[in-house]
Amino acid sequence: MPDAISSLTRNADALSAVWRSGERTSLPYLWLRDNCGCSECRVVQTSEKRFHLFRVPGNLTPQQVGLEHAGSGDEAISIDWPDGHRTRYRSSEIRGFLSLPRLELHYWDGRFQPRRFDYRRFLENDHSAAELIEEFLRTGVCVLVDAPTEPESCEALAARLGPIREVLFERIHNVKVDPRGYNIAHTGLAVAPHNDFTSYSWPPNVQALHMLVNECEGGESVVVDGFGLLNELRADHPDMFDVLCAVPVPFRIFSEEHECYAVKPMVGLDIGGEVRMVRFNTAQMQAVPLSEPRLGDFYAAYHELSRRVNSPGAQVTFRLEGGQILLCDGHRVLHGRTALRSDGRRHLQDAYFEHDNVRNHLRWLRLSGRI
Template sequence: MVNETGDFDFYPVEHSISCSSTDGKKVEIEWSDGHQSKFHFLWLRDNCPCCIHPETREPLFNVASIDEDQLIDSTSITEEGFLEVIWSKESHVSCFHPGWLRTNCFLDISNKSIPEAVTWDSNTKKKPNSFNWDEIISNPETEREWLFSLVEDGCCITKNVEPSKDGLIQITKRIGVVRETNFGLFFNVEAKTGPDTAAYTEIELPPHTDLPTREYQPGLQLLHCLKNSVKGGESILVDGFRVAEEIRSKEPETFNLLTTVPWDFGNRSTVTDYRWKAPMITLGIEGKIEEVRVGNFLRVPLQVDFELVEPMYKAYKLFETLNQEDRFKLNFRLEEGECLIFDNRRVLHARNSFDSSTGERHFCGCYIERDELWSAIRMLDRRNRQKIINSSSNE
């Protein structure tokens, strides 16, 4: 079957359309596996696969131009198995690919390509999942597991990577575009003379997210270990979503403060002045936790009504206290040639203090947005669907 859809994706036809019917306002479809779908006429007209630019495949039709009394005149199944829709009040016919329709069925929850986050603590997880770089680049299934781990667990370790900036660059190319900040596209994490951030010292760093001072915190952070022979400096991760859920279940009033009243974050630098106000916990659709924003050393004076000062500090204390509890921490040592990747808007990272006189500790880091990760997963799945279609075409 020809891949005639309104996008660049590929849609294997696992189930064919058995029959269709319409009352003018909607189309009901029964599939060969017994599944039933229902599509509104506005949605179908809006997504007509021929009303697009032939090269960009971006929509040209404006759904706002549909007359209120325009309805579906009739539907049928073509010889190729497509759903054909004939529209009233305009000489237009839409043909919908069955694979595309099934993928976009509102009632089929199995079509979700991006997995859900699975929260963890030190009882359910002892160390981030590890993946071998050579296997990632040679086996699409391993690559998929690697990318999925970053969504489900929010972290993983990539082993046997060249211990250099070039090694880190190769990993980024597998995920997406690097986000530049005032620290550059890539930055070196090591003890420096005249540091402009606590990360460039030897001191212990408490659990935090990077750049809570920005309107949009970086999505993923990559920290690639080039050298690590010092005494101390062990890495620590905390699932901020897990901690937030603990507060939600046991201290709902505190959770409400942390999700509705903004804290003030800011950097203290001689050359930049980044500031942002936001709650420490951000909720999305249906109350789902989407982001945590934590950085004790990146706070500026709190600006709230006087009556909220004490409750806010109590809420902050609870969140910080839980982040420091061993039951939420993963403790491990990153070795040369290992790259730690984590969701910076979910997983808090920390480190123990270290002594530079005992050796070297040099990491190379960068940021990539969550969007790039999600795109990489979808593109990997798209290539797999293309292989399935090509394979069936050659049979």
């Protein structure tokens, strides 16, 4: 039997509910009124909220409160408001409102290997798509195999990942050795782990690196779990971690046609204090101004982060063959490649997507009953 509310007490601005388990939950009156699900308070056609909070006084209290048996072991709270409106909640509804679902992230180091998924099954089978997205949300990385090798074919990923997030330069970026190229990836040099477009206030947060052809020696792919690494740095040197969260750093990428510049700290946290964004891009990082009061501390922290990102213990190295797509969480996972050792053909295309759309595709698969 689901846990139900066994008693209610009226306080000055909230009901106090006691569950059969003995747990207590405070239900503020304004919250109870605001979330009323009745047909007057909702747009019936769309189930959007129609009630506006300003329509009741800020010190709203109920006229009458009752706890009724609602069948199948559930109890219902009923509230009569001073204006005659009536709101009801089942215990099970209240339980569903207790907290937001939280995804446990799985952090990794150099011993990890990204999971591989079949490209066609990912696109055609909802269960396979859900499996990949769950893995991607947990680890921030996975590889699609047996994908096409035609240019621009990563457009097809939009059916699962949502629309392409366009940025400056190209809709789909071509990475091959090019003497006129605008960044280091267009040379044969090693590209140290970094994330792309740190020079945007909101960098793209899903990146598909689609290898069309790889006949080159060297050029192995490298990935690093930026979040895992920062959590370790935080545990070992909390002061260094704090300074990376606080000091604004300019990032810039440019060409003869484009300019892209943003100033942000290297590490971003969510309101719960969890690491949610890393900006690590040596090629795009510009000079931190000398007027920065914590410049010395910042450099000690940045040095330590740079050492850790580039240590073999953090790096996962593998070869991405033609017809394989590396998917990376762009705010979390740093990617790079070893130096190209021959001039065999190598052509990679990059497309960006939005993490919200990927996450919500999984939510939609669940809500629509497809999985």
